[in-house]
Amino acid sequence: MSYLQTEKLTKYFGDTHAVDKVDFAIGEGEVVSLIGSNGAGKTSLVNLISGLLQPDSGRIVFRGEDISNQSVQDRIRGGIARSFQIVNLFDELTVVDNVALSIFAREGKTRWLFTLADHYGAIWEEAHDILRQFGLDPKAKQLAGGISQGERKLLDVAVAYALKPQLLFLDEPTSGVSTREKAPIMDVISSIVRSHRITAVVIEHDMDIIFKYSDRIVVMHQGVILASGSPEEIRSNESVKDAVFGPTHA
């Protein structure tokens, strides 16, 4: 059985078939890239699995359990976390606060009203450790709204990673950053994901990044899965070339 599996997962927005009876599966420890042109349904599929959207029909099975009707919080507790295409941070909290908050929430400590947050030394230590892994520790005391776009992208992933996920969705982790910054960002993310054997689904438009960092690539087109295979198989797939890269792609 797959680690995560969707069965005939469907989401319509009016006449638009954003996700149309999609059967998507991923194995434990795999790093899979979801590609496709704008409007192909990649983000909608991730939104459905992470709980941001409710499906019209179909099932989502994670580690053998049907999570289709679970709340976002229950899915997070079950081990699913995500980052966002447009960076979603707590801009008026510090960089370290952003990560610490994830840990507080993971440990169920955010319910405490009458204990100083600073008294949880182990949590702050873990937050700084995570920031060190992402190369963000020198920025720990700065407000998250005041760091560069590349750093914000990394912090977005760090906040999700602090939840200790088993399945991590990364929605365009290098969008909006310069070409020069993309590879270093992906190197950091890839090394953390692989060293902790986190199953990951990456949505990305940069084909160099996709071919370099993915175990497998799933191609979506107009709400359905067009193809799935290794980077080499996808690179040589003619229907993918036509649908995603256009007929003139070399």
Place this chain on the structure above:
Amino acid sequence: MSTVALRPAAARSPLWIVVWALPIAVVLTVLPLVLDSYRTIQLAYGLIFAIAGLGFNLLLGYTGLLSFGHSAYFGVGAYTVAFMVKYLHVQSMELFVLGTIAAALLVTVIFGYVCVRYTRIFFSILTLALSQVLWSLAFKFFWVTGGTDGLRVPTPKLLGIATGANEDKIHFLSHGYYYYVLVIFIACVSVMWLIVHSPFGKALQAIRDNETRARFVGIRIRSYRFVAFLVSGVFTAIAGALWVPLNGLTTPDALVWTFSGEIVFMSVLGGFRNFTGPIVGAVVYNYLKDFAVGFTVYWQTLMGVVLVVLVLVLPTGIVGTAKLLTATMRRRFAR
């Protein structure tokens, strides 16, 4: 980066707060010895409104919810005390505070259940509408509430000790009662400081900054807003309970929406993105209003002008502006 951003929380340690708070507490303790009775009572009013401002700001500054209905909880505090005096013949201030907390919890549970489902203008309008429901009840059920005549509240017993029948009421209010208010004020400031610096407080700030992301770190948004609503309402109600013996009377004016506007005014005046902003704002507002009322019969117009100037010139409030100026000065001296 927003110019009205809260200072990074890591810069605030318990030691830091003691260094700043202790001298202020000492000054507040000594002031009745140097001020005349009128000014001391005025300061007591300021401290009471500061408690209401602290409660209000848990919602606005820390949770991102603008309430236009906090007069409701202030009024609940005031009327609970008045009802306890009239119908239960209670005189103990401690029982008044306990009764107020219970009544405020009851009202805020009902109001909060409805209001926290909404945000932005919808939340503001709902809180305003619900507060007006309480105002109209106080206004119309005059055989219970005294209507526009209100209900009188005599001098209470503090710590079970009855004030002497011969003791001058002004002396009592400007000394014994002032210190009672001061102790509760310090307790409220301490509790609120703890709350906003707790993991729960951080979760509220996260909800304020980015609701979607807060949801995706596992925070149940509505539950946290609900608890913040309860705490906020209880603080404001305690302020109402302390206010009514000082005022000697409660009327529906304590529940009317314009008083909610005054609480908003106090927080904006001091700076709602600072912990101390609403405290400073409440005390300054109290003196400002007193000055305006003595200066002209068109005092509301004068206060309106002050509010417009404040929003245009000092959008971060008195405390926010002071912090910006201090930071600028530090940078200049560092060069």
